[in-house]
Amino acid sequence: MPERAKTLSQIQNRTPKPDNRPSAAKRGYGMRWRRLRKKHLTKHPLCVTCYSENMVTNATVVDHIIPHKGDYKLMYDQNNLQSLCKYHHDVKTATEDGGFGRPVGRGRFEIKENNHE
Numbered sequence: 001m002p003e004r005a006k007t008l009s010q011i012q013n014r015t016p017k018p019d020n021r022p023s024a025a026k027r028g029y030g031m032r033w034r035r036l037r038k039k040h041l042t043k044h045p046l047c048v049t050c051y052s053e054n055m056v057t058n059a060t061v062v063d064h065i066i067p068h069k070g071d072y073k074l075m076y077d078q079n080n081l082q083s084l085c086k087y088h089h090d091v092k093t094a095t096e097d098g099g100f101g102r103p104v105g106r107g108r109f110e111i112k113e114n115n116h117e
Contacts, residue, residue: 028068028075037062040081047085059083063092 021027040062050057063084068075084092 041083044083047088048082049088050085057085060086061089063089
């Protein structure tokens with residue numbers, strides 16, 4: 001028998017799983033990162049993906065081109081940083097991680113959409 005569709009109130013009232021990750025500061029995103037982020041966005045204020053698509057959008061996220069995975073040398077390498085709008089950062093993260101930190105596969109798909117109005 002197929003699973004019963006959930007009502008909107010059931011979806012909205014479900015308890016999210018706890019985020020068991022260490023704090024941002026413990027993951028390396030403390031004062032040093034905030035200073036580097038601010039400096040990078042000042043020098044590179046536009047989303048590089050939007051710009052490559054002939055759109056002008058203010059960047060709000062400093063993204064690691066190659067995920068650093070705790071490697072502080074790679075994390076603070078200015079050549080490994082790019083400015084992105086939140087939409088394009090979310091798309092990149094979902095494409096790399098499978099969305100919400102889960103691996104790609106098992107019915108998950110890569111997001112190819114680039115319309116973010």
